[in-house]
Amino acid sequence: MSFEEIYTRYVDTVYRFLKFKLEDEHLVEDVLQETFLAVYQNLHKIAEVNSPKAWILAIARNKLVDHLRKKRLVEVELAEGLEADPGPDHLFIRQLLSHLDDTARTILYGLYVEELTCSELAEILGIPVGTVKSKAHAARSVLQHKLKEESV
Amino acid sequence: MTRQEMHELALAYLQQRLTIEEKLEVFRLIMENDDFLQVLSFExxxxxxxxxxxxxxxxxxxxxxxEKIIVVVQNPKKVIAERVIHQVLRGTMPQIAWAVYQPWQRRVFAYE
Incomplete structure (x- = not known):
């Protein structure tokens, strides 16, 4: 697979993921660029990976963490991503997700938006599959509870 | 089947990631198991x-x-020079000047 094919296929996935994590459009663009530059530089490895999507998202997550660590903005930016005005369509799900920690939010995002498997999420987050499953289950319980509260 | 497994199966069914055998299991659960129906509705x-x-x-x-990736790949020395200048300016410019400079610089490089 050429770099152009990879870029065309996964640019929306990476952009969406970064936009979910960050509100600052400039920062999203910077990290998007760094991610695909790293993909380009490691293109020879793609044939060896089980899931190119998980591999690219893991790179994006690492680049995001590096970028924010450099700027010492981790907590501010991640919180901003949830608190800034995201428009009416996004508002409800963002409010709902604000009840969860960052890892749980990423797991649910991966499962419900990117349709990733628990194994792929484990690869992206660098945690065991069992932890992904148990965190997903706990997060679902929290959301179920919140949705019930809302409907009462 | 645990509740967690029910959620995983229901989600996989809705995302159309099941084999024929697994789909048959889902149909059986829909007919016979009220808990699974609730889980499916929640998912x-x-x-x-x-x-x-x-x-x-x-x-x-x-x-x-x-376009930026192509520039970096084709002309890495220029990009390194730009990054060095960027870091120097960031370290020396007053905060307010930096806030004005940054959006300007992005526009200039974007249309270069």
């Missing part, structure tokens, strides 16, 4: 809630990032 509700997050990259961003 459907969550999928609908998450749907607005399925956005795509704006065409401008998509093209600009691709």
């Amino acid at each position: 459907l509700a969550l999928l609908r809630r998450f749907a607005p997050l399925k956005t795509v990259a704006p065409a401008g961003v998509r093209e600009r990032v691709q």
